[in-house]
Amino acid sequence: MNGARPTRRTVLTLSAAAAAAGSLTAPNTAHAAGPRPGPDLRSILREIDPKRIETSVRRLAAFGTRHTLSSQTDSVRGIGAARDWIFERLQDYAATSEGRMTVELQSFVQPVSPRIPAPTTITNVIATLRGSVTPERIYVVTGHYDSRASDVLDAVSDAPGADDDASGVAVIMELARVLATRKPEATLVFAAVAGEEQGLYGSDHMAQRYKDAGADIQAMFSNDIVGTGDAHDGTRPDKRTVRLFVEGVPTSETAAQANTRRSVGGENDGPSRQLGRFVKEVEPDDMNVRVVWRRDRYLRGSDHISFLLRGYPAARFTEPRENFAHEHQDVRVEDGVQYGDLVEFCDFGYIARVARVNAATLWSLAQAPGTPRGVVIDTTQLTNETTLRWQLGTEPDLAGYEVLWRETTAPDWQHVVGVGKVAAVTIDLSKDNVFFGVRAVDTAGNRSPAAAPQPGS
Known part of the structure; x- marks a missing residue:
């Protein structure tokens, strides 16, 4: 001021x-x-289709592996084939938007790092639906389309990655399909990012591009492992809950700023915590958003962290209870039990409900004034x-x-x-x-x- x-x-x-x-x-x-959904939002929620989500998850898993280091030129197997398929589908959705939605391949070369043994091209697939009133105000939602086997450098073995994270990519693709025909007041971005399993590289590049451009990103959500409310481990299924991880004191704050915030009792009032409260207010009746006051789970991290590090409010959706025995595993059979991140462990009705939570959140944010x-x-x-x-x-x-x-x-x-x-x-x-x-x-x-x-x- x-x-x-x-x-x-x-x-x-x-x-x-x-x-x-x-x-x-x-x-x-x-x-x-909380507010009741208006007719526009009710129509959006009705159009989200579990069968289309299932088609997307099955198609992504059918590429065999989507490892960041896998083939980028094979038309059948590997991350390149998955990239091209996602791009084509998003272009199809953009064709229904009367020019409001554009789709791009955002590529860069990632230098050698602990999980990148040689310089590697990483590509994000990004669909942007321009706002009709305040297009400079932006809300971003992502899923990561790369997958991995047990060995993070194994780019050859099957790694179908149905739950982690074809489920999240299916969410952003279904959102793009349904919302392409609408006119949100603010800009919505639907992104399938790569390089997550190797170090959040795709989202890191994307967030930095926005930061360099001075973009007004007022919220970002990662959908990472949103495939089922049933952990398939003998515990009771929870098919109406999705967790939302939100940090307290912003990661981007200096020590002095963080101390000032704590001194006035604001450790629970950072922008991401306010997003958590907002999501809870607009959640659909058939879902319970369990807001968790942490940046992410122990020993884990998703693409929202790339945005948090640059000062943007961001949060992560993920299923209520994971089965770690099935995640990040080569496809194998032991004692007649099949292991691996397989389509069979996904619940497409559950993924659709998570998509509706995202839709209610994004539409409510885009139609309201800015924070x-x-x-x-x-x-x-x-x-x-x-x-x-x-x-x-x-x-x-x-x-x-x-x-x-x-x-x-x-x-x-x-x-x-x-x-x-x-x-x-x-x-x-x-x-x-x-x-x-x-x-x-x-x-x-x-x-x-x-x-x-x-x-x-």
């Missing part, structure tokens, strides 16, 4: 805030329930009031803003009050006692993710 104080401001007394929020002592249950920028909480004076400031958004249908708050021990927002189309507000509520957030609302009632304030003046 360049030190300038906004001229448009609202002052809410405690009683006014209470009237607007319903209560200052009990959660606003109407807010907690508020420059949100600060005035910490320069001893007072029992709270003053918040932010930058006014530029969306043509921006209706105003809402201030949210919750007890410091509560994981989710408990109260909300509308404050109008202003750039500052003073609320008769102590900043010492609660956590605050600010979100934008448009004329249709679509709401952005919340932004937590940073201390300022």
